[in-house]
Amino acid sequence: MGNFSVVVLDFETTGLSPDCGDRAIEVGAVLVQGNRITDRFQSLMNPGMRVSGFIEQYTGITNEMLRSAPPAAEVMQRFAAFAGRHHLVAHNASFDRRFLDSELKRISLTRQQEFACSMLLSRRLNCDAPGHSLEALVRYKKLTTSGVFHRALADAEMTAHLWVAMVEELKREHQLRVVPFELMQRIMKVSKKGVPEFLRRLAQG
DNA sequence: TGCCAGGCCCTCTTTAGGGCCTT
Numbered sequence A: 001m002g003n004f005s006v007v008v009l010d011f012e013t014t015g016l017s018p019d020c021g022d023r024a025i026e027v028g029a030v031l032v033q034g035n036r037i038t039d040r041f042q043s044l045m046n047p048g049m050r051v052s053g054f055i056e057q058y059t060g061i062t063n064e065m066l067r068s069a070p071p072a073a074e075v076m077q078r079f080a081a082f083a084g085r086h087h088l089v090a091h092n093a094s095f096d097r098r099f100l101d102s103e104l105k106r107i108s109l110t111r112q113q114e115f116a117c118s119m120l121l122s123r124r125l126n127c128d129a130p131g132h133s134l135e136a137l138v139r140y141k142k143l144t145t146s147g148v149f150h151r152a153l154a155d156a157e158m159t160a161h162l163w164v165a166m167v168e169e170l171k172r173e174h175q176l177r178v179v180p181f182e183l184m185q186r187i188m189k190v191s192k193k194g195v196p197e198f199l200r201r202l203a204q205g
Numbered sequence B: 001t002g003c004c005a006g007g008c009c010c011t012c013t014t015t016a017g018g019g020c021c022t023t
Helices: A053-059 A063-067 A072-083 A093-106 A118-125 A134-140 A152-173 A181-189 A192-203
Strands: A005-013 A024-033 A036-044 A087-090 A115-117
Touching: A005 A053, A005 A072, A005 A093, A005 A152, A024 A053, A024 A072, A024 A152, A036 A072, A036 A152, A072 A093, A087 A093, A087 A152, A093 A115, A093 A118, A115 A118, A115 A181, A118 A152, A118 A181, A118 A192, A134 A152, A152 A181, A181 A192
Parallel strands: A005 A087, A087 A115
Antiparallel strands: A005 A024, A024 A036
16 A cells, blocks of 8 residues: 555646746646555646647647637636645646646635655656656656656656655565655655665664 | 746856756
8 A cells, every 4th residue: 555645747838937927738637545546637728828839749739629628717626626635746846836836826726735746756766767757767667658748647647657656666675564745755855865874764764 | 128947966066057857
């Protein structure tokens, strides 16, 4: 058992920064309980602006598709209900956190949950990986994939598989019965050099 | 006015610069 539940999420957006006016165009999320995905959420959302040709090509999400999508406010209300009070996980979480907070603020909601970042964790736990992009890690760890990248639900599912793999490896390699979310957060924040010593002490209890 | 991401992490470091990662 993973001993706690998390919601793993991923946004597709019009660009890199909500502070520069960028908006979310799709949200995908999965509920992970123990080491299994038990629920899924996905929706396009109309950002009220046109997306660039680059984004259309990068994500496969076109202006045509977004024209008939429900407004972002409606989708974010539904997403907030799906996420509930579960802890949140994302790959390069600082990116998704900024968009989540920005979109929630537009509907007068405030995030209450903590975030953990699968990329920061991977940099500490998969030191031999050739890279820590989601795509590189999926190949490196031979994770389950639909073959689709840069769509919100597919990326959220792959991130969830990566998260579960890291939790399970920690338990196996360090003789841990449980790996709480808070421990994942602590590992994420340990300096990279300090990780071996941190894990050694962890295994000793 | 004109510009515009932001944070982590390494190193030829800390009075800095550049690559990685997200779209």
